[in-house]
Structure formats: structure tokens, C-alpha cells
Amino acid sequence: MQPDTRLEIPAHVxxxxxxxxxxxxxxxxGSYFSLNGVGSRVWTLIGQGMxxxxxxxxxxxxxEVPAAQLEQDVTALAQTLLDKQLVQVAA
Amino acid sequence: MLPDxxxxxxxxxxxxxxxxxxxxxECLGAGSPQALLAHLQTEGVVxxxxxxxxxxxxxxxxxxxxxxxxxALTSMLLEAETRRVLxxxxxxxxxxxxxxxxxxxxxxxxxxQQRQCSDVDVLLPSRASAERLSHALAGQGYSRAxxxxxxxxxxxxxxxxxxxxxxxxxxxxxxxxxxALFGSRFxxxxxxxxxxxxxxxxxxxxxxxPVHALLHAALHRASNLATGMGDGLKWLYDFVVLADRFxxxxxxxxxxxxxxxxxxxxxxxALRSAQHVFGIAxxxxxxxxxxxxxxxxxxxxxxxxxxxxxxLQTARSLxxxxxxxxxxxxxxxxxxxxxxxxxxKQGSYAGLLWERLQRASRKWRR
Numbered sequence: 419m420q421p422d423t424r425l426e427i428p429a430h431v432x433x434x435x436x437x438x439x440x441x442x443x444x445x446x447x448g449s450y451f452s453l454n455g456v457g458s459r460v461w462t463l464i465g466q467g468m469x470x471x472x473x474x475x476x477x478x479x480x481x482e483v484p485a486a487q488l489e490q491d492v493t494a495l496a497q498t499l500l501d502k503q504l505v506q507v508a509a
Numbered sequence: 510m511l512p513d514x515x516x517x518x519x520x521x522x523x524x525x526x527x528x529x530x531x532x533x534x535e536c537l538g539a540g541s542p543q544a545l546l547a548h549l550q551t552e553g554v555v556x557x558x559x560x561x562x563x564x565x566x567x568x569x570x571x572x573x574x575x576x577x578x579x580x581a582l583t584s585m586l587l588e589a590e591t592r593r594v595l596x597x598x599x600x601x602x603x604x605x606x607x608x609x610x611x612x613x614x615x616x617x618x619x620x621x622q623q624r625q626c627s628d629v630d631v632l633l634p635s636r637a638s639a640e641r642l643s644h645a646l647a648g649q650g651y652s653r654a655x656x657x658x659x660x661x662x663x664x665x666x667x668x669x670x671x672x673x674x675x676x677x678x679x680x681x682x683x684x685x686x687x688x689a690l691f692g693s694r695f696x697x698x699x700x701x702x703x704x705x706x707x708x709x710x711x712x713x714x715x716x717x718x719p720v721h722a723l724l725h726a727a728l729h730r731a732s733n734l735a736t737g738m739g740d741g742l743k744w745l746y747d748f749v750v751l752a753d754r755f756x757x758x759x760x761x762x763x764x765x766x767x768x769x770x771x772x773x774x775x776x777x778x779a780l781r782s783a784q785h786v787f788g789i790a791x792x793x794x795x796x797x798x799x800x801x802x803x804x805x806x807x808x809x810x811x812x813x814x815x816x817x818x819x820x821l822q823t824a825r826s827l828x829x830x831x832x833x834x835x836x837x838x839x840x841x842x843x844x845x846x847x848x849x850x851x852x853x854k855q856g857s858y859a860g861l862l863w864e865r866l867q868r869a870s871r872k873w874r875r
Contacts, residue, residue: 432585432588432589433585434581434584434585434620434621434622435620436559436560436574436577436578436581436620436622437559437560437562437563437574437577438563441578441581441582441585443582443585443586445586445589448672450578450582452578
């Protein structure tokens with residue numbers, strides 16, 4: 419996955435924000451997934467149409483964390499979401 | 510309406526005061542997480558309580574958060590079904606209004622899962638429109654259960670097994686309230702004219718405007734109190750979120766409409782109940798005006814819980830002897846489908862009917 423990759427949320431995936439987390443539901447598979455606080459923020463930014471590098475830049479202004487570590491974590495989360503078909507690469 | 514003081518009523522009031530924000534979680538007392546969750550489930554306020562879970566001690570927070578996730582999942586499944594119904598309506602070219610939690614969850618509550626719903630309620634302009642939607646839903650795997658009769662419930666119930674353990678029901682109404690006593694107080698056209706858009710559900714989604722939504726909540730409660738339902742916290746909390754948004758003009762319009770349609774008594778009763786449980790602030794002048802109007806109404810709102818009284822009032826509200834007799838027949842001899850739905854169990858028509866007659870007889874003697 420490239421830093422400028424943009425992901426989008428497919429129509430069959432729904433999300434709800436709870437206090438401090440986001441619950442995702444895949445209507446096709448009937449499976450669900452929960453994201454913690456930072457994961458929720460990543461989800462929101464992806465939903466706003468940001469590329470992964472833009473997501474990282476935004477998060478760097480919000481959290482005190484080394485850039486390399488953040489990029490690694492965001493990419494790993496994005497890959498997990500992609501593997502679970504909760505997001506897809508935007509055309 | 511609540512009895513003044515029983516352990517159950519006290520626990521319910523404590524829960525209301527916490528949810529209403531007038532007291533901290535200490536008012537809930539020391540109970541097990543299971544007991545609290547059971548209470549929240551009974552009252553239909555798991556999602557609402559989960560949004561305040563950070564206020565609770567750790568032993569309660571974890572189980573409540575998990576229950577909150579479950580509530581969110583159910584809410585999403587219902588949202589998907591609501592979108593499906595809206596899309597079907599779009600295809601049919603039928604105007605429609607979402608009712609109760611199906612609408613309020615998406616525009617009046619901060620998060621949809623805070624308003625627990627068990628079905629999707631949609632109002633159409635006529636019986637013919639409702640039949641068209643029901644027919645279209647049948648083509649999508651929904652099966653229809655006939656209600657007790659069109660003078661008893663102005664709705665068609667369509668259901669579909671979505672997952673192994675989750676069945677969704679779409680209640681297709683053609684009058685605002687199922688009870689003939691209140692069913693004709695508002696026309697579809699006037700409700701549509703004052704309706705609100707629900708952008709969360711798409712460009713076509715509309716729900717009752719705030720004033721009509723509040724009056725509808727009051728009528729729904731009045732129609733259900735005598736059956737032992739109607740005062741659940743999830744329904745009463747609708748008054749909290751609506752009152753919170755009301756301007757003085759909204760209150761004036763509420764009072765005017767309630768007096769004009771002769772529903773000031775049920776409206777006042779509902780607002781007072783919500784005030785009693787959640788401690789919400791209501792404009793005293795509006796309560797006084799509703800009280801004055803209620804005195805001039807034929808329905809005694811102090812007897813909303815009196816099943817026999819409400820049945821008689823419903824019979825009286827029907828025009829002419831043939832309608833009254835038809836209603837009585839439909840009330841006594843509903844369809845087999847409806848009896849299965851009502852009692853939640855399979856059985857022969859004769860067996861279920863016998864159960865119904867026994868229940869009716871007990872209520873009548875009470």
C-alpha cells in the first residue's frame with residue numbers, strides 16, 4: 419500500500435461511534451469489528467477521503483508519537499481493514 | 510404512570526434521574542452488572558445508558574460497553590432495513606413518513622443507537638398505499654401477518670428473518686395511531702407538510718416534525734398504557750430529547766394543536782410522566798394551558814390505564830352501530846396470524862382464541 423493510497427468505505431459497511439470507539443458492521447458477511455480511539459479517528463479521516471499520508475499528517479498534529487511509528491501503525495490498520503473488506507482502494 | 514413507591518418504581522425513577530442527568534450514578538445504588546443490564550433491557554435504554562458508561566464504576570462499565578456495542582449493531586441492522594424500505598418507496602413513488610424511533614433516532618438523538626427500536630415504523634397516506642408497499646416488500650422476502658382487523662389496528666406487519674437470530678419487522682401504518690380512538694386526529698397531508706428531512710437516511714427520508722412527533726409520542730403512550738406498556742423509559746425519553754429542542758413557538762403550537770384535536774389530556778399526562786421520571790424542565794404556562802384544555806375534553810386522561818374505560822371510549826369514538834359491532838367482532842376474533850404474533854407462540858386458532866377470551870375476561874373484571 420502506497421502512502422498516497424486513498425481508501426473508501428463500501429456501501430455494505432456501516433459504522434457507529436460509541437464513547438471512545440467505533441463499531442463496524444459488514445452487512446454482507448454479518449461480521450463486526452471494533453476500533454479503539456485512535457483507530458476510530460483513522461476511520462473518520464479515511465471516510466473524509468484523506469490519503470494515508472494525509473491521515474498520518476493529521477494524526478501527528480493530534481498525538482505525540484514518532485512519525486515512523488505512526489505511519490507503520492496506520493498502514494497496518496489500513497491493511498487489516500482492507501483484508502477484512504471493510505474498506506476498498508478508491509478508484 | 511408510576512405507583513408512588515415500590516422497589517421497582519424507585520429503581521426505575523433512579524435510573525430515570527441518572528439518564529436525565531439530574532443525579533449521578535450513585536443514585537442507582539449497589540447492584541450487580543447483570544441486574545442493571547436486565548433493568549436497562551426491560552426499559553429499552555441500553556444504548557442511552559452506554560453513552561454515559563464512563564460515569565459508572567469499572568465493574569459496570571465493561572459489561573455496559575459490550576451491551577452498547579450490541580445495541581449499536583442492532584441499530585445498524587435496522588438502519589439498513591430502513592434504507593431498504595425507503596428505496597422501495599422511492600421505486601413505488603409513494604410519499605411516506607418515518608415514525609417513532611425509526612425517525613427520532615436519526616435526527617433527534619445525538620447517536621442513533623441511543624434510541625432503541627425493535628422495528629421500523631412507516632406511515633403512508635392510505636390503506637391502498639400500504640398494500641402496495643406490503644406487496645413490494647413481499648417480493649423482497651418479507652412475509653405479512655394480518656392484524657386484528659382494520660378498525661383495531663391501522664397497520665400491516667411485514668417481517669423478514671435477516672440473520673439466524675434476528676428478525677426485523679416493518680410496520681406499515683396508514684393512520685398515525687393504531688387505536689380508533691386517536692387514529693383520525695391528524696391527516697397524512699398535514700403531517701407531511703410539517704415534516705422534517707432526515708439527511709442521515711438519505712434525501713427522501715422524512716419524519717414527523719417536532720410538534721407532531723411529541724403529540725404522537727403522547728398518543729402512542731395513551732394507546733398502550735392500558736395494556737401495561739407505554740410508559741417504558743425509552744418512549745418517555747423521547748419527550749426529553751424533543752422538549753430539549755423546543756422553542757416557545759413549538760410549545761405554543763403544541764398547546765394549540767392538543768386543544769384543537771382534543772388530546773390535551775393525554776399530552777399533559779405524558780409530559781408530566783416524563784417530568785416525574787427524568788426531571789425535565791417544562792414551561793409552566795404550557796402545562797397550565799394543557800390542563801385547562803384537558804378539563805373540557807370528553808376523555809378522562811386520569812383513566813388511561815383503565816383498560817375497560819379505554820375500550821369503551823374506543824367503541825364510542827366509532828361512528829354508528831355497524832362500525833362499533835365490526836370493531837367488537839374484530840377485537841374478539843382477530844386473525845390466527847395476529848394471535849400468534851400477539852402471544853409469541855404457535856397454537857391452534859381455537860386454543861389461542863380461548864386464551865384471548867380468558868385474558869379479555871380478566872381485564873374486564875379488573
